[in-house]
Amino acid sequence: MSEAEATDPAITPTRRGLLGMIGTGVAGLALGGAGGAAVTAAALAGTGADGSSGSVVPFHGAHQAGIVTPAQDRLHFASFRMVRGATRDDLIALLQDWTAAAEQLCRGEALGTGIESEDPLLPPDDTGEAEGLHAGHLTLTFGLGHQLFTGEEDDADPFGIRAKLPDTFTPLPSFAFDLLEATQSGGDLCVQACADDPQIAVHAIRNLARIAIGRAHLSWSQLGFGRTSSTSRDQETPRNLFGFKDGTMNIMSDERAALDAHVWVGGSAPEWMRGGTYLVARKILMTIETWDRTSLLEQERVFGRTKRTGGPATGGGEFEQPDFTATNAAGEPTIDIAAHVRLAHPDQNGGARILRRGYNYVDGSNGLGQMGGGLFFISFQRDPAMFVRVQQSLKPDLLNEYIRHIGSGLWAVPRGIAQGEFVAQALFE
Known part of the structure; x- marks a missing residue:
């Protein structure tokens, strides 16, 4: 199944x-x-x-849920940092407790004795805001940050796992135009909670954060809505806040060969990572007010696609392959040489493909009345270098005039959890 x-x-x-x-x-x-x-x-x-x-998505399996699972409409993404002085035993106990809780949450069950404590003088085991909402296709996907292996000084071994750090797991470099905020970047652990109902996703993160007290603390989190990519052919391609269809060429859940080639870790990787993947998160602020004053002709030039259908500027439907050799009456490329669709295409990146699973977000507005909204980009790939290659190729992207990268993170997502196991158990064996 x-x-x-x-x-x-x-x-x-x-x-x-x-x-x-x-x-x-x-x-x-x-x-x-x-x-x-x-x-x-x-x-x-x-x-x-x-x-x-x-409305239950199985928690156990060869791969963690929430990657090729048909993308739900709501997200609560959370980054955690281990508290100073936390030990290897603390980390193991936390992952064990998180696993036990995640199994219940993904079944739509209340934690422990639920919203009624056995002792009314104590807080209940479950915070209660998702009572009666059922599972809502909740998935919880867990990742491990680079500093968990190396410590803040990058030469330590705080949890005795440095020897199992994969060779490919290196921090992301600085990219052109990055304006990253430390308060929205990085982390020792991450949890991606996706669900049909935002309250179900928030409830999951809230309870995992409470369970972590004394061992890890919530560093930053992000709410997302309106998925911006499809992971199933049964799903219609969604639109981002610029109004364009996003993720048209995404890897789909039934593309087994593509998933093996581009998403799942294999080969000589440490055993705990085989069948896992790497999660990249990028918080991308859109300068929406500027975009909204831009002509349709310019908007379509920036993306290299039509806004209504999502098809490439060279013609055809949404899933038609762009013709990068086509020229217009003036002899110029029909798809601009700096159009997003051209620079992000696998043909321009050595065949590299990534599985996208991003969400729109709006964080209110500033004192100038500008909307603080954009794309919370999430991608999964078997090697972080694949993302780096694509991102570096986007340096001349016309879209850069309208976006700002303000948050970033990279985590190793261990293989799936079998019955009786806890998250990343093989890492500690």
Whole structure:
């Protein structure tokens, strides 16, 4: 059974979900009759509109969930740092406790005794804000930062794992135009929580952060919405905050050969990383107000794609391969030599492909009335050098005029967790 397949039987809808579905059902009845009725009936039956049932993504498997799992609509990404003086035993105990909690959370279960403590003088085991929301296709993906192996001075071994540091796991270099903020970059551990409901994702991170107290602390986190990439052919390609379809050429979950070649670690890597991958996160601020005053012609030149269909400027539908040799009536390249689609294409990067899993974000606005929104870019690749190559090729990208990279991080994502194991257990054996 794949990560995307549900394992639990049909469940009844939550009060929140039912009210929301009834609202859309009423609108559907007013507009189209049978369609709205079908959606509402599906809600009452505890099934999706397509007749599918359950909302649990398996936690255990050869690879961690949340990578090739069909991308959910909501994200809460969190970076943690180990507290000063934490020991190897503290790290192991934390990963064990996180694993036990993650198994429950991904099944939609409350932690421990739930929202009612056995002793009313003590706080409950579960914070309770996701009570009744069920699993919501929650996935929790865990990663380990470079400093976990080397310490802050890059020559230590605080947790006795330096000898198992993969040769390919080197920090990302500085890229052109980086304006990185330390408060939104790096970390010893990361957790990517994706779900259908933002409250489910936030609940998971909140409880993992509480479990970590005394051993690790939350360093920074990011909420995301409106996935900007598809990982399944059943999903329509979404749009970013610039209004363009994003991730058209993404690696899909059924491309097994491509996943083996570009995503999953294999070969001579340490055993604990075989079947794992590397996660890159980049917080990219969009200068939205400037973009919104830019002509459609210029916007399409920047991306090298049409805004309405997402197809390349050389013609055809969204998934048509761009023709980088095509020229216009003036003899100039139809797709600008600095267009994003050209510079990011595998043909321009030695065939390198990455699996993208990013999200839109909005962090309010500043005193000038400018929206603090953009793309929280996430990618998975078997070697960080693959991301570095693509990012360096984007130095002359026309898109750079409209974006600012303000956050960054790289983590090793261990292979999947088997029943009875904890996250990265093989690293400590």
